[in-house]
Amino acid sequence: MKASSKARRGILPKLLAGAGIVFAVLLGIIFIVMLTQKPEKMEISNMDISSVSDGTYVGRADNGFVKAAVSVEVSDGKLKSITILEHDTLLGRPGEKIIDDIVEQQSLEVDAVSSATYSSDTIRKAVENALKKGE
Structure with missing residues (x-):
């Protein structure tokens, strides 16, 4: 029993670290996409x-x-x-x-x-x- 309890405690930090890495990569991809996108150029005419x-x-x-x-x-x-x-x-x-x-x-x-x-x-x-x- 003690061995499986220690094994579980060792897995949780690894899972959290892996999830953190996946989250950071996804956030980085979103950031890069946002920086490379350009909004549509708007031509604005003055009106009388x-x-x-x-x-x-x-x-x-x-x-x-x-x-x-x-x-x-x-x-x-x-x-x-x-x-x-x-x-x-x-x-x-x-x-x-x-x-x-x-x-x-x-x-x-x-x-x-x-x-x-x-x-x-x-x-x-x-x-x-x-x-x-x-x-």
Whole structure:
């Protein structure tokens, strides 16, 4: 009995070490894949907001890594508000601040939020797609 108990105690650390190695390898593969993938390049056109009819429009954009859906309210030829309905991203939540710049400057030609370029661009594209529905 004592011999089998010792054998079991010797197997458990080996199993845990093996599982740890497998986990580390899988994590490394995921990391390498993430580093080598590039999001889709988004072309964002500035829009003449004064030509957009009054209303609330929903737009979506997806660059492969980041997805965004926004609701855009236009009144009297001006952007009144932008609401983020959906923003699926890994680390780009700070990119959501760009909606304040778009409304303030009444333009899609605003600088991306530092360290959140992909999120910023995806949100800007979603706004563009929403505004196109009101042309």
